[in-house]
Amino acid sequence: MTLATLSPPYNTADLANGRAAFARCRSCHTLAEGGARLTGPNLWGLFGRPVGSMEGYTYSRAVQDADFVWGPDNLDHWLDNPKEFLPGNKMTFAGLHDAEDRRDLIAYIATQTRRPPTA
Ligand code: HEC
Structure with missing residues (x-):
């Protein structure tokens, strides 16, 4: 997925800053398709995926009982204060409180967890 295809405000995000912000997630999460499960689940295909649905990962009861589909808005809230x-x-993540960093990080995750359209 490319930056320009995201909806505002994500289409004007700073991907380099988003990549830098992902340094705070990297010890626990991978983004690539088929990426390793670390302390946290692999995040490939996150947007549009029901919460707690990465196969082979054992989520907390709280996540197992939750019922929503990941999109930019709920991810923004989760990252601000999980x-x-x-x-x-x-x-175990205290939260990323800078709204611009979250915007950039969400755009970065969106571009890294879905294949760009072919053709
Ligand atoms: C110390 C490890 C750790 C860090 C750092 C961390 N996470 Fe997580 N993350 C987890 C764990 C563990 C879970 C599973 C939560 C549960 O089951 O309650 C999780 C769950 C998630 C989920 C839900 C996935 C799903 O399949 O529903 C998302 C999205 C997520 N993390 C994104 C991030 C992002 C983005 C960052 C960086 C800002 C981050 N996490 C930082 C450990 C971490």
């Missing part, structure tokens, strides 16, 4: 967004989840 504990508040879904109490009882097991992602």
Whole structure:
């Protein structure tokens, strides 16, 4: 997926900054298709995927009981404050509080977790 095909404000995000922000996730998550499961699940195909649905990964009860589909808005909230967004989840991450960093990171994840359209 390319930056220009994302919806605003993500289509004007700073991908280099998003990539830099992903350094805070890298110890626990991979993005590529078939990427390793680390402490956290692989994030390939995240957008449009139901929460807690990466096969072979054992999620917390809180995530297993949650029922929504990942998109930019709920990911923004999750990354700002995972504990508040879904109490009882097991992602030990304090949150990324800078809204611009989150915008750039979400755009970066979107471009890395889906194949660009062919043709
Ligand atoms: C210390 C390890 C750790 C860090 C750092 C971390 N995560 Fe996670 N992440 C997890 C774990 C563990 C889960 C599973 C949560 C559960 O089951 O309660 C998770 C779950 C997720 C999910 C839900 C996936 C799904 O399949 O529903 C997303 C999205 C996510 N993390 C994104 C991120 C991003 C983006 C960052 C960087 C800003 C990040 N995480 C940082 C460990 C981490």
